[in-house]
Amino acid sequence: MGEECKEAAGGAGAGRAAVEGPVDPADSAKLYEDVPPMPLMALNHISRLCKSVDDSVRFYVKALGFVLIHRPPALDFSGAWLFNYGVGIHLVQRDDARRAPDVSPAGELDPMDNHISFQCEDMGMMERRLREMRIRYMKRTINEEEGSPIDQLFFKDPDGFMIEICNCENLELVPAGALGRLRLPRDRHNPPVRMVDGGGGE
Numbered sequence: 001m002g003e004e005c006k007e008a009a010g011g012a013g014a015g016r017a018a019v020e021g022p023v024d025p026a027d028s029a030k031l032y033e034d035v036p037p038m039p040l041m042a043l044n045h046i047s048r049l050c051k052s053v054d055d056s057v058r059f060y061v062k063a064l065g066f067v068l069i070h071r072p073p074a075l076d077f078s079g080a081w082l083f084n085y086g087v088g089i090h091l092v093q094r095d096d097a098r099r100a101p102d103v104s105p106a107g108e109l110d111p112m113d114n115h116i117s118f119q120c121e122d123m124g125m126m127e128r129r130l131r132e133m134r135i136r137y138m139k140r141t142i143n144e145e146e147g148s149p150i151d152q153l154f155f156k157d158p159d160g161f162m163i164e165i166c167n168c169e170n171l172e173l174v175p176a177g178a179l180g181r182l183r184l185p186r187d188r189h190n191p192p193v194r195m196v197d198g199g200g201g202e
Contacts, residue, residue, distance in 0.1 A: 032181060042185035045081075045088030046116055048161055053080050053091045055158045060089055063133055064118070064163075085118065086185070094159075109138040109154045115162030119169060123151045126165050130155060143171060 023031065050056040057080050060066040066082035066089060078093035120126050130137050130153065137155040153165040173182075 035181075037181075038183075041183070043087050045083075045090050047090040047092060048157075048159065049094040050091050050159050051094055052158065053078060053093050056080075056091050057082065059158050060091075063129065063135060083191075109136070109156070109162070111138070111140070111152070111154055111162075111164070113162045115154070115164050117164035117166055117168070120165045120167055123153065123165070123167055127153060148172065 048056070057068060060082050061068065064084075066084045069081050069083045069088075071079065071081045080091045082089045082091070127137075127139065135155050137153050139151075139153055141149050141151050143150050148170045150170050151167050154162060156162055
């Protein structure tokens with residue numbers, strides 16, 4: 001079921017900045033020229049095209065503990081909304097005109113693929129859950145040589161979208177010359193929660 005992978009993350013920082021030439025962290029102040037303070041607070045949701053919304057709802061509820069929430073009736077196309085851990089997942093039924101080119105249901109689990117990552121309090125518990133559900137995954141540990149090891153689990157949802165589970169809080173956040181621009185999320189970024197069960201609760 002599970003794949004074990006311990007190799008180092010070669011090329012993990014292979015993304016390219018939207019500026020000309022390489023970005024030197026020692027000279028990163030130039031990146032922020034003409035950039036005003038932004039009113040953003042936190043990630044709100046991701047949206048995924050699905051072959052089957054029902055299959056994807058079951059996956060995100062059963063494998064990751066998301067909660068199905070009310071979806072505005074003005075959205076007159078097939079889909080579902082889920083929420084937990086301060087982030088929403090919006091699922092949209094895919095048709096032939098709407099493809100998801102960034103996923104590959106078959107093939108190897110490649111940490112360099114597009115993915116979303118969730119912080120985890122208990123990696124062992126999460127790995128056991130994947131095994132129980134017979135979900136194929138890759139496991140690896142990086143940054144051991146720096147003294148702050150990070151454990152990672154990679155797997156795919158029913159549509160082939162990559163998901164990572166990690167304990168990335170082990171890695172210190174070090175801004176490159178822009179500490180005054182770093183904004184950490186506040187409690188108020190979470191949507192208000194109606195404390196009366198809207199149906200389907202236990």
